[in-house]
Amino acid sequence: NFLEHILGHAYAPGTISNITDVVIEDIRAWQERPLQKRYAVLYLDGTYLKLRRDDVANEVVYVVIGVTEDGYREILGFYVGGQESSLGWEEVLSDIYRRGxxxxxxxxxxxxxxxxxxMKAIYPKADVQRCVVHKVRNTLNKVRKKDRSAISEDMKAIYRSNSKEEAEKQLDAFCDTWQKKYPKIAKSWREDFYVLTTFLNYPSSIRPMIYTTNIIERTMKEFKKRLKTMNSLPSEEAVEKVIYMISDECNTKWSTRRLRGFKEASPELHTMFEERYGSQTETEEKR
Incomplete structure (x- = not known):
């Protein structure tokens, strides 16, 4: 039974029906809940689940995690259906914006x-950071095994730099070393350099949190782990129930856990908000 898989034990049919009714109401309220005006960071990721409509196919679940300037995170929303696309993400971000x-x-x-x-279409003043871990992984998949250790160290020298200027020098060294042997890789790193090193413009205490999508990927793994016993989900509504229950559980757990480094960075992040968006006249505490 679907709900037994999720909730962990058996329920009488009448009880399951009641749970289902309550959950649907809760989901709709949760999906429409107002959000805080300011989030220092939005993590975006999608994962695929097997969903039955007329037949079974993989469909995406878009997920957005927001982190406040004082370091508290929450799943802001999830959106089920179709194949992951930039247009789909623009619709997701439009909804996040609409909700506050x-x-x-x-x-x-x-x-x-x-x-x-x-991202820029909805949040033109926001910076963007491409996940460095994904870039490193993709690069290592394209080089010969005997070169992986050396090229890994040279990439590390770029993204572990203390400043953009230092990172740029390390990029030049990386390209000098590998341009001849792997010209496409050198070109790719040079083209993506600025979007890979945006995090260096932010307080050093939070850089380990913001150079990668690890924060949201761990959440996606939890979704997958909880769903792995099911071959496919019987409907879009069923997917929403699963993701909602896990999301609500995560948000409750996270509401008292500040991400590492944000306490120290909070004043600087506040200043960045003020410089970019102007003074905030009213602050909403919704944690």
Missing amino acids: CEEVLLGIFDGLPGLEEA
Whole structure:
């Protein structure tokens, strides 16, 4: 039984019906809940689940995690259906904006084509950060095994720099070393350099949190783990129930857990908001 898989034990049919009714109402309220005006960071990621309509096919679940300037995170929304696309992400971000999240400093995501443009369409003043871990992984997949250790160290020298200027020098050294042997890789790193090193413009205490999408990927793994016993989900509504229950559980757990480094960075992030968006006249505490 679907709900037994999710909730962990058996329920009588009448009880399951009641739970189902309550959950649907809760989901709709949760999906429409107002959001804070300011989030320092938005993490964006999508994962595929097997969903039955007329037949079974993989469909995406878009997920957005927001982190406040004082370091508290929450799943702001999830959106089920179709194949992941930049247009889909623009619709997702439009909904996040509509619900009150109007000011964002940084969007963090992997390298899906068009996602940066989608972010900028809704949040033109936000910076974008491409996931460095994805870039490193993709690079290592394209080089010979005997070169992986050396090229890994040279990439590390770029993204572990203390400043953009230092990173640029390390990029030059990287390209000098590998240009002849791997010209496409050197070109790719040079082209993507600025979107890979945006995090260096932010307080050093939070850089380990914002150079990668690891924060949201861990959440996606939890979704997958909880769903792995099911071959396919019987409907879109069923997917929403699963993701909602896990999301609500995560948000409750996270509401008292500040992400590392944000306490120290909070004053500087506040200043960045003020410089970029102007003074905030009213602060809403919704944690």
